[in-house]
Amino acid sequence: MSIEKFSVEKVLSVQRWTNTLFSFTMTRPAHFKFTAGQFARIGLKVGDELVVRAYSIVSSPFDETLEFFSIVVPDGAFTSNLQHLQVGDELYLEKIPYGFLTLTRYQLPLPQDLWLLATGTGLAPFVSMLQDFDTWSKYQHIYLVYSVRTASELAYVERIQEIAQTFGEGHTGFKFVPIVTRDPQAVLHDRLPILIENGALEQAVGCQLNPATSHVMLCGNPQMVEDTKEALKARGLTMNRRGEGNIAVENYW
Ligand SMILES: Cc1cc2nc3c(=O)[nH]c(=O)nc-3n(C[C@H](O)[C@H](O)[C@H](O)COP(=O)(O)OP(=O)(O)OC[C@H]3O[C@@H](n4cnc5c(N)ncnc54)[C@H](O)[C@@H]3O)c2cc1C
Incomplete structure (x- = not known):
């Protein structure tokens, strides 16, 4: 996966709902425009590898930040790492949004x-x-x-x-x-x-x-x-x- 497709964003907040559910916000680059209902592709560095998953966007298209709501899958390649997310961590965000649930x-x-x-x-x-x-x-x-x-x-x-x-x-x-x-x-x-x-x-x-x-x-x-x-x-x-x-x-x- 080409790293040029992504921007690097900072985690701004993490809210834990239960042991297996949490939400987080991250910085939103000016180029990232979306319609409510679309999803982003988020990348996380696990060792040298960039693991990428689709995430529906929770925040409004008019918000300054991006919010997401995540499950923790115990052995999941992405979420078993993402669950340890902390404010200030870096995440990769694919530059364009996807999806037709609008x-x-x-x-x-x-x-x-x-x-x-x-x-x-x-x-x-x-x-x-x-x-x-x-x-x-x-x-x-x-x-x-x-x-x-x-x-x-x-x-x-x-x-x-x-x-x-x-x-x-x-x-x-x-x-x-x-x-x-x-x-x-x-x-x-x-x-x-x-x-x-x-x-x-x-x-x-x-x-x-x-x-x-x-x-x-x-x-x-x-x-x-x-x-x-x-x-x-x-x-x-x-x-x-x-x-x-x-x-x-x-x-x-
Ligand atoms: C269009 C799209 C939008 C998505 N939006 C979100 C989102 O907003 N929030 C989110 O948490 N996930 C979302 N997902 C799922 C997400 O992409 C990952 O599958 C999830 O983060 C788990 O990644 P993983 O590598 O840990 O496990 P994976 O290897 O990807 O999944 C392992 C197994 O975990 C279970 N699983 C995966 N996702 C979920 C889930 N969300 N809830 C319950 N069980 C699940 C399934 O049984 C799956 O086979 C979305 C997927 C798609 C295709």
């Missing part, structure tokens, strides 16, 4: 109801989208659905509330819906595809999934993405291709 991809149906469905760190691109005033002005309803295994993994909950107040001021159609799959006491604890099949998700937000009005984005665990896609298709929703259709997805592995 709201600009939707032409038809026209924007009305936005469903953002995430598992784990798949929340990241949606936090970025919610920090863009365009998102709030385009959609009458925005449902952010965040599925985790245990309540301790519900990172960003306070930030989401703050963002909804700041960016969605006066917007009455926003709902945040946490799902905790290993807690039978949680209001919603089934996997997303089941909650779609049995109507519980629609009941929780008070709105129907509808091919004529819904834009649905899925991000995170590929099994969740696949099964949820099928559940949505069974409800008449279609994959978004060349601007038309309801469903857009991003798989993390």
Whole structure:
């Protein structure tokens, strides 16, 4: 991999949510422009080797710094090293952003109801989208659905509330819906595809999934993405291709 494709950035902050989840911010070079929902390719020197992985950008396209939300995979080539990150460390950032999980991809149906469905760190691109005033002005309803295994993994909950107040001021159609799959006491604890099949998700937000009005984005665990896609298709929703259709997805592995 050619090192010229990267700029060297400095870590500005690290926030640890649990033993296996953390967020960090780094300097943002002036040339690095992106659309909310896109991902960056981040490199870390491990010995002489540059290990590079894709990371959805959490921060807003208007922020001065770049924020990311990471899992720790115990034997993962990247995250078993990244987990020791400290303020002042250097990271490599590929100079251009990537990805098509952006709201600009939707032409038809026209924007009305936005469903953002995430598992784990798949929340990241949606936090970025919610920090863009365009998102709030385009959609009458925005449902952010965040599925985790245990309540301790519900990172960003306070930030989401703050963002909804700041960016969605006066917007009455926003709902945040946490799902905790290993807690039978949680209001919603089934996997997303089941909650779609049995109507519980629609009941929780008070709105129907509808091919004529819904834009649905899925991000995170590929099994969740696949099964949820099928559940949505069974409800008449279609994959978004060349601007038309309801469903857009991003798989993390
Ligand atoms: C477009 C895109 C965007 C991504 N954005 C993010 C992001 O914002 N945050 C993030 O943490 N990861 C993200 N990933 C995954 C990331 O690129 C790495 O896979 C992850 O950092 C683990 O790297 P690793 O080398 O330690 O393990 P890898 O060898 O890359 O992965 C080993 C295994 O760990 C599991 N795994 C990988 N990533 C995750 C994850 N995020 N959550 C749960 N299990 C996982 C899978 O079972 C995978 O097979 C993204 C991937 C893609 C393709």
